Amino acid sequence: MCSGFCPHVPSLFRAKPISSSRIKPLLSFTVKAFSSQTSNPQAKADDVASNVGFLGIGIMGLPMAQNLLKSGCNVTVWNRTKSKCDPLITLGAKYESSPEEVAAGCDVTFAMLADPGSAVDVAFGKHGAANGLGPGKGYIDFSTVDGSTSKLISDRIKATGASFLEAPVSGSKKPAEDGQLIFLTAGDKPLYERVAPYLDIMGKSRFFLGDVGNGAAMKLVVNMIMGSMMASFSEGLLLSEKVGLDPNVLVEVVSQGAISAPMYSVKGPSMVQSHYPTAFPLKHQQKDLRLALGLAESVSQPTPIAAATNELYKVAKSYGLSDHDFSAVIEALKAK
Ligand SMILES: NC(=O)C1=CN([C@@H]2O[C@H](COP(=O)(O)OP(=O)(O)OC[C@H]3O[C@@H](n4cnc5c(N)ncnc54)[C@H](OP(=O)(O)O)[C@@H]3O)[C@@H](O)[C@H]2O)C=CC1
Numbered sequence: 001m002c003s004g005f006c007p008h009v010p011s012l013f014r015a016k017p018i019s020s021s022r023i024k025p026l027l028s029f030t031v032k033a034f035s036s037q038t039s040n041p042q043a044k045a046d047d048v049a050s051n052v053g054f055l056g057i058g059i060m061g062l063p064m065a066q067n068l069l070k071s072g073c074n075v076t077v078w079n080r081t082k083s084k085c086d087p088l089i090t091l092g093a094k095y096e097s098s099p100e101e102v103a104a105g106c107d108v109t110f111a112m113l114a115d116p117g118s119a120v121d122v123a124f125g126k127h128g129a130a131n132g133l134g135p136g137k138g139y140i141d142f143s144t145v146d147g148s149t150s151k152l153i154s155d156r157i158k159a160t161g162a163s164f165l166e167a168p169v170s171g172s173k174k175p176a177e178d179g180q181l182i183f184l185t186a187g188d189k190p191l192y193e194r195v196a197p198y199l200d201i202m203g204k205s206r207f208f209l210g211d212v213g214n215g216a217a218m219k220l221v222v223n224m225i226m227g228s229m230m231a232s233f234s235e236g237l238l239l240s241e242k243v244g245l246d247p248n249v250l251v252e253v254v255s256q257g258a259i260s261a262p263m264y265s266v267k268g269p270s271m272v273q274s275h276y277p278t279a280f281p282l283k284h285q286q287k288d289l290r291l292a293l294g295l296a297e298s299v300s301q302p303t304p305i306a307a308a309t310n311e312l313y314k315v316a317k318s319y320g321l322s323d324h325d326f327s328a329v330i331e332a333l334k335a336k
């Protein structure tokens, strides 16, 4: 595995670890060329003193905003279903009743929404964040969307005079809780530098990938691979059981070899029990496959495995498994 400094890796994609675990003050920290890796246990409020907004308090938004609050940031929150903000209000968050009001009162506003439709609505729909934005402010969208949607949001945000950064994340509920997300950012470089201390509170590494659309594309490619890996693993678990093997032993064997992945070790044992506690909702994995197929279509790249995988997730959705974890895709392979 390359360290991130390999000469054959284009500089745009190099990850550069920093020596100190302490992030530097907001206005004076050094941003590594295009990407950097940090560890964040000592990240503190006095490193990042301004007011931040957080829109979309779902599975991911809740722990991400929680980590900002625990680091001492002044956080103002909004969610369509207000009650989901309660744990954050208890921790000291301020609540506003629309994205517009959050954006109006904050220097930078983060958004973590379900899909392209909700990301657009919250960014520039009625009472959307754009109404409260203006010069000097920043809008950072963590939602997993396609590049066209991200560019549309970028255009509408920039028309207000504010800056825009797309920043989808790799890493699920537990990495979000642990501040171990990977940020795949693109767009306004000065805004990236300005919000890097916040990203370092919520994540373990960040990549700046250039123009808006590149972060979205990277995220969709990663999740296309992940969706297919999970579908293939599901086939293996069921086949092993049908030929008389113990699928728990398969999980153990896989975990020791070249195809080992944390996802298999973490989710495998509960999949064997037909339990799918939701970390990454199946409906979002299918959305990501659908968007990745659109991306592949746009450049005529054959992706037959992802196409077949997408069909499997659609079957799982038709079984009512949309809000279960994406590992429930295994149910689509069981005889009904
Ligand atoms: N869970 C995971 O492991 C990961 C998820 N992601 C991506 O992050 C994003 C969020 O995921 P996650 O937190 O799991 O999803 P959730 O489904 O838990 O949360 C979705 C959020 O979007 C809001 N929302 C949905 N529709 C609308 C709408 N029409 N208008 C306003 N708000 C809306 C929801 O509000 P309400 O509470 O009212 O429903 C909620 O705050 C997705 O794009 C997902 O693909 C990325 C990495 C990991």
Ligand SMILES: O=CC(=O)O
Residues within 6 Å of the ligand: 169, 170, 171, 172, 223, 280
């Ligand atoms: O998008 C999901 C993830 O685990 O990353």
